[in-house]
Amino acid sequence: MAILTAKDIMTPGVVTVPPETPFLAIAHLLAERGISAAPVVGPNGALLGIVTEADLIRRLAGADKPPMGLLRQLFANMNRLADRYACSHGTTAAEVMTTDVITIAPETGVGAIAETMEAHNIRRVLVVEQGKLRGVVSRADLLRVLVAPQAEAGDYPDERVRRAVLAAMRREPWADTFYTLVDVRDGIVELHGFSRSPSVQRALKVLAEQVPGVKGVVDKTQPMPPYLFAGN
Numbered sequence: 001m002a003i004l005t006a007k008d009i010m011t012p013g014v015v016t017v018p019p020e021t022p023f024l025a026i027a028h029l030l031a032e033r034g035i036s037a038a039p040v041v042g043p044n045g046a047l048l049g050i051v052t053e054a055d056l057i058r059r060l061a062g063a064d065k066p067p068m069g070l071l072r073q074l075f076a077n078m079n080r081l082a083d084r085y086a087c088s089h090g091t092t093a094a095e096v097m098t099t100d101v102i103t104i105a106p107e108t109g110v111g112a113i114a115e116t117m118e119a120h121n122i123r124r125v126l127v128v129e130q131g132k133l134r135g136v137v138s139r140a141d142l143l144r145v146l147v148a149p150q151a152e153a154g155d156y157p158d159e160r161v162r163r164a165v166l167a168a169m170r171r172e173p174w175a176d177t178f179y180t181l182v183d184v185r186d187g188i189v190e191l192h193g194f195s196r197s198p199s200v201q202r203a204l205k206v207l208a209e210q211v212p213g214v215k216g217v218v219d220k221t222q223p224m225p226p227y228l229f230a231g232n
Contacts, residue, residue: 006113006127007106009145010135014126016041019048019094026093027056037124039101040093045132049097059089059096103128104137110145113137156213158184164211165189172207174200180221182208187215194224 037052090096127135162184169175181192189208208217
């Protein structure tokens, strides 16, 4: 089964702005297009940064922010304060944009994309190739992958399916191929032997269901006896 990549699910033709765009024009652009961010690109198409709704709100909020007290100034990070001031008082895309942009390559798999979004708590990630913007992948794009009809599983020999399930189990530290046996009959996977916990039983069923050719999973494992735990 081919792994979907950013190139397969990204939205090309992203709405961008040049660095000299006034921040009010960007605000109008986001509102009119119903989008939450606009990448900032240079004349040669190179990605420079991104202006998000949060950047614009920070720009508006900074206008009425009271001066910082002397005590806080003594312990503050001056570079961070300077960056924050530029973002909150700037008037162009170059001045208010976020430059520390999380990007991915076009060949990045959907699993890695989801992990990147979760790790950085972001709603979108830009697809960049050789420094130039190629598209954007949003959470909505990932959700469409989840709800898309899955390709119908083919008929594979039972022994091939069994080996594939065992190989998948060996890749997971919680799966035990010593005490848990796998049998396949007419595409139905049967799990025999022992499992360490109900959580492992549930995860093994999910794991087997993901293997191409599997038509069903029957869990016949039993809780692992205490004397087997003692030997581990």
